[in-house]
Amino acid sequence: MIKLTIDGKKINAKEDQTVLEAAIDNDIYIPNLCYHPNLKPIAACRLCVVEIEKMKGFPTACTTKVSDGMIVKTKTEELQNLRKNLIWLILSNYPKEVPPSSDLKKVVDYVGVNEILKNFTPKESNLPIYSEDPLFTRDLDKCILCGRCVRMCQEVRGVGAIGLINRGIDTFVGTTKDSSLKDSGCRFCRACVEVCPSGALVDKEKEEDKEKTREEKLIPCKYGCPAHTDIPRYVRYIAEGRYQDSLAVIRSKFPFPYSLGLVCNHPCEDECSRTEINEPISIRELKRFVAERDDGSWKEKLKIAKPTGKKVAIVGGGPSGLTAAWFLRLKGHDVTVFEMLPKPGGMLKAGIPDYRLPPNVLESEIKEIENIGVKIKCNKKINSTDELFDKGFDAVYLAMGAPKGWSMGIEGEDDPRVLDGIETLRKINFNEDVDLKGDIGVVGGGNVAVDIARSSLRKGAKSVKIIYRRTKKEMPAYAHEVEDALDEGVEILFLTNPTKIIKDKDKLKVECIKMELGEPDASGRRRPIPVEGSEFILELDRLIFGIGQSCDAEGFGVELNKKGRVIVKDEIQVTSKEGVYAGGDLVTGPQTVIWAVQGGRLAAKSIDKYLGGDGEIDQKLYPD
Incomplete structure (x- = not known):
């Protein structure tokens, strides 16, 4: 180490x-504007x-190397006056108002300014304000030609979309080909904005x-993902060809990268800055891409904590329950999942058709959960939390989902040819007998209704009509x-x-x-209103309701x-109830897989804390 003294310290x-x-490392402030830790001084x-x-x-502090015994002064009167003169030069062509949150404002307030030439009126530059570009605005009148943005674009990002144009007093920062940012090759990474x-x-x-x-503003995709995946x-x-490292980043957040790569509703893409x-x-497709190439190397850094002696029961083997099980087991707890169906997976297994989520994909990811020591007991219906506490469990996570389909409450729906959509999908996915021959009608406009319709065609239906009350x-x-x-031949009867x-x-x-359609309802969609005298008859062999789902949590002693x-x-x-946690669809109502996963993550954090842990469930499975 080098020993030196700065301002007596x-x-x-x-x-x-x-x-x-x-x-900087020793919390000593020296004013600067062109320095940045990622750039050469x-x-x-x-x-x-x-x-x-x-x-x-x-000498300038940003270019002078330290040496042993060096004695540095940063606040002498001569230095202060010199800096004030430099600030005057910078501000001589700057608009009156300095943005209060800018580095420039911080430096001006710290240094002050000398009025070198009284009554000096700078020549108006009349440089343009570029406000039509996506994502950020360029006001060239406020540019002080520090060069940070240019060097970041050229040296660090390796793009070269912008540069210093002209020479002398006519110099300004612009696109290297005097073109729009889009045409200049700008990637709109906004690294230039970050350093300005x-x-x-x-x-x-x-x-x-x-x-x-x-x-949240800089990386909206990360915060658009309920699990806050990086x-x-x-x-x-992926762009660097580091596919296994990419998968490890995803694996750090949840145990279902391949399944989510196929069925996630990708809310991250709704927030993606590239939309502008x-x-x-295609974030979800990229997740699928690396999951398909999994060589298991992410397991090398996976650590299972020493046994805590604590037992956790998880009721429900769906994405929320299995996610909680994964993280709680990694924290050293003894975890048992109780699933009432013949196979684990919850709605991933029972509610999503095989053509969307192949069984081998889900089974392989569940196998990884079992491989770290999570015990999964199928065909096991739990009716109360008391029976679990009586068996020695220290905490319980309720994650039974929303497995009950809604009926419409209309005359004649008790006919055996009127089917529950959720139950129908379950029978299809578990290869049970279900007669879907002939003309099929499906009521609803969500994913369940569409899945039922497409599955019915695959089961030999003559025709399938989706009946939906909106557009x-x-x-x-x-x-x-x-x-x-x-495209497959499903007909949709709108309105x-x-x-x-x-x-x-x-x-x-x-x-x-x-x-x-009338005025918007609570969901934000326009309320459907019956058109008087427009009744007609549909002749069907089966009518299937896919209009919604409900939970079944009676008897568990929770509010x-x-x-x-x-x-x-x-x-x-x-x-x-003390020691009882809940999440996923059981709390939110029917939601997407990624939201169920996040419910499991949150529960794992809380349960670990309840059992004496620190609640830190994420492991860094990837290198820097």
């Missing part, structure tokens, strides 16, 4: 450090000038983003799934709703009525809301 510095780097602003004993002149000290480059801010943190990192690793430029990055625009099902259904089922020996006669869902405290997933 004796400090240690690493060899090859500059005076400025040593000062060039001393362009000269604000970091210092005095060093036995050294002539005013003067407010010349500023992120555009949507009204809904104003309350977000700085990190998406920029795993996408970058052309279209979002295509309002369908909550994934758009690509709807298009696939149409149509069943009102009565007339029992007939040969066919179900389903009376329907046409609908029109429920009016919809029968378990009430928990936000983020910690704790119920009204």
Whole structure:
């Protein structure tokens, strides 16, 4: 280590450090504007000038290497005056108002400014403000030519979309080919915005983003993912050909990378910044891409903590329960999953058709969960938490999902040819007998309804009609799934709703009525209103309801809301009963897989703390 003194304070510095780097490491402030830790120092602003004993002149701290015994002064009167003159030069062509959050404002407030030429009126530059570009605005009048943005673009990012144009007093920062940012090869990574000290480059801010943190604004995809997966990192690793490292990033957050690569609703893509430029990055497809290439190397860094002696029971072997099981086992707890169906997976197994999620994919990921010591007991229905505590479990996580399908409450729905959609999908996925021959009608517009319709065709249905009371625009099902259904021959009757089922020996006669859209309801979608006198009859062999799902948590001794869902405290997933936690669809109602996974993550954190742990469940399975 190098020993030196700055402003009377004796400090240690690493060899090859500059005076400025040593000062920063020791919380000593030296004004600067052109320095950045990711860039080579060039001393362009000269604000970091210092005095060093036995050294002539005013060397810049950002380019001067430390040496043993060096004595540095940063606050002499001569230095202060020199810096004030430099600030005057910088501000002489700058608009009146310096952005309050900028580095420039910080330096100006610290240094002050000398009025070198009284009554000096700078020549108006009339440089343009570029506000039409995506993601950020360029106000060239506020540019102080520090060169940070140019060097970041050229040296660090290796893009070269911008550069210093012209020479002398006519110099400005622009695109290297005098073209738009899009045409210059700009990747819109916004590294230039990140390093701009003067407010010349500023992120555009949507009204809904104003309350977000700085990190949430910079990497919206990460915070669009309920599990807060480090998406920029795993996408970058893929670009670098580091596929296993990319998978390890994903694996650090949940145990279902391949399954989610196939069925996730990818809310991250809705937040992707590239949407402002052309279209979002195909984040889910990239997840699938690396999951398909899994060589198991992520396991090398996986650590299972020493046994804690604590036992956790998880009721429900779906994505939420299995995610909680994974992380709790890694924390050293003894974990048992109780699943009432013949195979684990919950709605991943029972509710998503094989053509969307092949059984071998799900089974291989569940096998990894078992491989670390999680015990899974199938065909085991749990009816109360008391029986689990009586068996010595220290904590219980309820994750039974929402397995009960809704009925419509219309006349004639008790006919055996009227089927529950959730139960129908379960029978199909478990290869049980289900007669779907003939003309099939499916009520609903969500993913369950579309899955039933497409599965019915695969089971030999003569025709399939989806009956939906709103328009295509309002369908909550994934758009690509709807298009696939149409391509396969499914017919969709929009603005149509069943009102009565007339029992007939040969066919179900389903009376329907046409609908029109009124004002928006609580979901934000326009409320369907019956059109008087528009009734008509559909003749069907089977009518299947895919209109919604409900939970079944009676008897567990926890507080429920009016919809029968378990009430928990936000983020910690704790119920009204000591030692009992809940999450996934049992709490939220029918949601997506990634939300169920996040419920399991939150529960694992809370349960680990409850059992005496630190609640830190994430492991870094990837290198830097």
